[in-house]
Amino acid sequence: MDDRVRQHAEVLVDWSARVDEGDRVVVDVAEGAHDLAVAVAEKLGERGATLLATYGSDEVTRAFLRGHDGEFAGNDPALAMLEAADVHLRLGGGRNTTATADVPAERRRAAKKADQRVREARMDTDWVGTVHPTRSLAQQAGMAYEEYRAFVYDAVLRDWESLADEMANVKDVLDGGSEVRIEAERTDLTMSIEGRTAVNSAASVAYDSHNLPSGEVFTAPHATEGEVFFDVPMTIDATRVRNVWLEFEGGEVVDFAAEQGEDAVAGVLDTDEGARRLGELGVGMNRGIDRFTDSILFDEKMGDTVHLAVGRAYDSCLPEGESGNDSAVHVDMIADVSEDSRLLVDGEVIQRNGTFRWEDGFDG
Amino acid sequence: MDDRVRQHAEVLVDWSARVDEGDRVVVDVAEGAHDLAVAVAEKLGERGATLLATYGSDEVTRAFLRGHDGEFAGNDPALAMLEAADVHLRLGGGRNTTATADVPAERRRAAKKADQRVREARMDTDWVGTVHPTRSLAQQAGMAYEEYRAFVYDAVLRDWESLADEMANVKDVLDGGSEVRIEAERTDLTMSIEGRTAVNSAASVAYDSHNLPSGEVFTAPHATEGEVFFDVPMTIDATRVRNVWLEFEGGEVVDFAAEQGEDAVAGVLDTDEGARRLGELGVGMNRGIDRFTDSILFDEKMGDTVHLAVGRAYDSCLPEGESGNDSAVHVDMIADVSEDSRLLVDGEVIQRNGTFRWEDGFDG
Numbered sequence: 161m162d163d164r165v166r167q168h169a170e171v172l173v174d175w176s177a178r179v180d181e182g183d184r185v186v187v188d189v190a191e192g193a194h195d196l197a198v199a200v201a202e203k204l205g206e207r208g209a210t211l212l213a214t215y216g217s218d219e220v221t222r223a224f225l226r227g228h229d230g231e232f233a234g235n236d237p238a239l240a241m242l243e244a245a246d247v248h249l250r251l252g253g254g255r256n257t258t259a260t261a262d263v264p265a266e267r268r269r270a271a272k273k274a275d276q277r278v279r280e281a282r283m284d285t286d287w288v289g290t291v292h293p294t295r296s297l298a299q300q301a302g303m304a305y306e307e308y309r310a311f312v313y314d315a316v317l318r319d320w321e322s323l324a325d326e327m328a329n330v331k332d333v334l335d336g337g338s339e340v341r342i343e344a345e346r347t348d349l350t351m352s353i354e355g356r357t358a359v360n361s362a363a364s365v366a367y368d369s370h371n372l373p374s375g376e377v378f379t380a381p382h383a384t385e386g387e388v389f390f391d392v393p394m395t396i397d398a399t400r401v402r403n404v405w406l407e408f409e410g411g412e413v414v415d416f417a418a419e420q421g422e423d424a425v426a427g428v429l430d431t432d433e434g435a436r437r438l439g440e441l442g443v444g445m446n447r448g449i450d451r452f453t454d455s456i457l458f459d460e461k462m463g464d465t466v467h468l469a470v471g472r473a474y475d476s477c478l479p480e481g482e483s484g485n486d487s488a489v490h491v492d493m494i495a496d497v498s499e500d501s502r503l504l505v506d507g508e509v510i511q512r513n514g515t516f517r518w519e520d521g522f523d524g
Numbered sequence: 525m526d527d528r529v530r531q532h533a534e535v536l537v538d539w540s541a542r543v544d545e546g547d548r549v550v551v552d553v554a555e556g557a558h559d560l561a562v563a564v565a566e567k568l569g570e571r572g573a574t575l576l577a578t579y580g581s582d583e584v585t586r587a588f589l590r591g592h593d594g595e596f597a598g599n600d601p602a603l604a605m606l607e608a609a610d611v612h613l614r615l616g617g618g619r620n621t622t623a624t625a626d627v628p629a630e631r632r633r634a635a636k637k638a639d640q641r642v643r644e645a646r647m648d649t650d651w652v653g654t655v656h657p658t659r660s661l662a663q664q665a666g667m668a669y670e671e672y673r674a675f676v677y678d679a680v681l682r683d684w685e686s687l688a689d690e691m692a693n694v695k696d697v698l699d700g701g702s703e704v705r706i707e708a709e710r711t712d713l714t715m716s717i718e719g720r721t722a723v724n725s726a727a728s729v730a731y732d733s734h735n736l737p738s739g740e741v742f743t744a745p746h747a748t749e750g751e752v753f754f755d756v757p758m759t760i761d762a763t764r765v766r767n768v769w770l771e772f773e774g775g776e777v778v779d780f781a782a783e784q785g786e787d788a789v790a791g792v793l794d795t796d797e798g799a800r801r802l803g804e805l806g807v808g809m810n811r812g813i814d815r816f817t818d819s820i821l822f823d824e825k826m827g828d829t830v831h832l833a834v835g836r837a838y839d840s841c842l843p844e845g846e847s848g849n850d851s852a853v854h855v856d857m858i859a860d861v862s863e864d865s866r867l868l869v870d871g872e873v874i875q876r877n878g879t880f881r882w883e884d885g886f887d888g
Contacts (some may be wrong), residue, residue: 189579191558205591210599213584215553216579220565235574236548240608244600315824363577474822 161195164313168290174373175320176288176364177247179221181208185247186285186360188216190462192294193251200249212241216250220258225263225271232274238240242281253292253455255302261398265427265488268397273431273488283475286365290316290372293393300395301453308453315449315458316371323375324362327445329518330510332379334358337505340381340441342466344501346389346405351381351441356477356484361442368476375446375461380477380484381468384438387469392452392459392494399424404493412436413470428470434487440477442492443503443511456492464498464514525559528677532654537571539684540652540736541611548609552580555660557615562615568673568730576605580595580614582623589627589635590726596638596806608744616821617656621664629791632761637795637852647839650729653734654680655821665817672809672817679737679813679822687739688726691809694741694874701869704745704805706830708865711752715745719795720841720848725806732840739810739825743847744841745832746828748772748802752832756816757860760817765815768857770834776800777834792834792866798851804833804841805854807867807875820856823883828862828878 173179185204189197197213204211239457242248260268278456291312293296298308334340337353338399358379361369390404401421406413414437418425427438469492473484497503509524510517517524537543549568553561561577568575606612624632655661655676662672698704701717723741725733754768765785770777777800782789793800809825824831833856837848861867862878873888874881881888 182597186601189581189584194555194583197579197581198583198587202587202591205588207596208595209586209591210597210601211588212599212602212605213579213581215561215579217558217577218562219555219558219562220553220577221576223562223566224569224575227566229572233546233572233573233574235576235603236608237550237574238576241576241601241605244604510824 161199164309164317165195165199167488168196168313169203171316172231172249172290172372173200173203174241174362174474176290179204179207179209183207183246184208184244184514185209186241186245187215188211188214188248188250190213190216190251190253191218191255191257191291192296193253193292194253196253196292209247214218216252217252218256222260222263223237224446225260226283228267230270232266232271234274235278239281242285245285247297248282248285248287251292251506252289253294253297255296256375256400257296257395257418258329265397265424265495266443269427271296272273275492276488288365288370289453289457290366295425297455300455303453311451311453315439315446315461318373318448320362320364323362323446324367327360327375327377329516330443330445331358331360333505333510334377334379339506342388342501343504344389344495345391347387349384349386349408350489351438352383353379353381353441355479356380357442359474370460373446373458373461374451375449376442376444378440378442380473381438381441382485383411383522385410387488390493390495392496393454394456394459394493395454396421396424396428396491406411425443428489428491432487434485435471435489437470437485438458438468439471439473439485439487439490440467440492442467442469443493459494460492464496465494466503467473467494469493525563526739528673528681529559529680531564531754532560533567535680535723536613536652536654536736537564537567540654541613541650542729543568543571543573543611547573548608549573549613550576550578550605550609552578552612552614554580554615554617554656555582555619556660557617557656559599559604560615560617560656564615575612580616582620582819586627589624589631594629594634596635596728598638599642602727603645604682606642607650609649610660611647612649612651614653615652615656616653617658617661619658619660622662622760622762627864629788630760633791633795634748635642640852642844651865652658652729652734652736653821655819660816661819667817675815675817682737682812683863684726684728687810688724688731689726691726691739693742693880694726694809695722697869697874698741698743704872705868706752706789708753708859708861708866709755712753713748713750713772714749715743715802716747717743717805719843720744723838723840732838735821735825737810737813737822737825739813740808742804742838742841745802745805746849747775749774752859754857754859756860757818758823758857759818759819760785760788760792760855765789765856772801775802792853792855795835795853796851798849799835801834801849802832803835803837803849803851803854804856806833807856808829823858824856828860829858830867831856831858833857
């Protein structure tokens, strides 16, 4: 086994999930993530955890959804399993990123709605999502397989403590501020962050951070007004989406457009009430990620980007006991802010053209 | 997809597990069983069941066990999952039948003991085990891949109702009898079946039968006396075992030998107290299975064979509310009775040299 796979497993189990002796761990294994699952299993054994592996196969999901009439019931075994778990690790990395492309979008959304309690139970665990580099993901990224593997491990095998220190600067500004404004191409958006706490997402549950790799600072905005344009392409429910534009009034999306995949965007926004409100504002700060690869796990963490998600907010940004925006979906959209852009907090420029106020070359 | 895979899934879901709308189904998918999992998922969708797929990977298990120090805790998520399930389907078919060969046997047994509650919870569901034909299983059987696929589907895609009628003859004799005697090479064994009910194992939970393929009649003997020799080779805990001989006194194994793999047999017998007593007597009646393939799922069902298992007895053979022999293991061993053998119930010859009393050519 490639030693990077073992190192990935070690970062995941020790830094990200902080697995201790006796922890009850569920690991979801995508079709192409077998090797990482083996490395993770060895680490979990060494830590004295318990292990239950589930099979996160897109082709199995596709077949089930296509066979089904669309009236989905809750999945009690999945719920009970997660309620009995301390840690949930999702090892992504399939063999075809469009494996569910021929499942009607409405049926996918209905299934997602029926699974909401399961998702919530997962979020009550120390959950972490990562991906094993597969040929399918390399293809989605437009890269050779070995090139893509190097890209993934560069993003994952980092000095996370040092990055956490850098990100603390942004968290401090957001925690002290009450209004964020983003100005860029076709973008002039204001949001309230009053009373919200930013998460220094350093790829560890110890930082309320649940992705490996990570490297973003995010919060849960509300009272959004204005328009925003996302120039980074993405894939929503197996549909390619480009150049999404959203207009907000009174915190809700009142108009939208997309140059490609507009139906997929409409589908997301129509899921439920919360799907038209923002759940997340994130600032990407992982400069180890040096290109867009059409994978939200990496793209939203890239340095010099900002992303917004419609849908569910993470409780970690809210005061204890309060809930933020609620929805069955959480769909991130990304804007490159390396040029012609400003990020302001309470009227003060924090980042301009990708450079932060405390960095060399900042020109407010 | 090969249409036989779809037919296999249909027999499994409809005939074997009798899945109904709303049933909560867990499907365990071995490394090589992906295609069958996809076909099963489609059928489960069509039936309006719920589906949670687990990943039954031997390599993941090996890595976990090798990493672990051997002090295993119960697996709460697995237990909770099964307690919330109506149906459990195990789709065997790995990529290497000796994938766990370098895990110390003691550690495998300790893990098995820790999992006993999980196994019991599985048996409280409508559980069925089957295998998807893989190259690894073809190799274990000494067959070409396509040849092996034909073998598996010949055994699985049968007229199960008609076979159930044939097997009812043997069940009737056993249900009416109180003592079974087996006479063959190095074998003279008597067992009590007083008060026990035989299972007409027609590959369906409706018959208390949990294997696909099946085709055996089995019961839970006790008070075993004498010696028995098993001439069919098998694999126990990844170890090749040949020509096992057991001697019973007062229902317990008091002496044993094996020409190959004796340590594996010793390991089984030492698991716990129940591992030295019989849990099952089975009569193989599936003449669609025309050769031994070193897979207990098929071998024990082959026509003209008898098998005995040390360890756990199935409750279905016991009077309501009573429990039979209890153990963490259930290990089957098989004897070819097509020649020089007699099976007697209460002193009357039921089968001689593989031919039953009610068949042409019977010579009592």
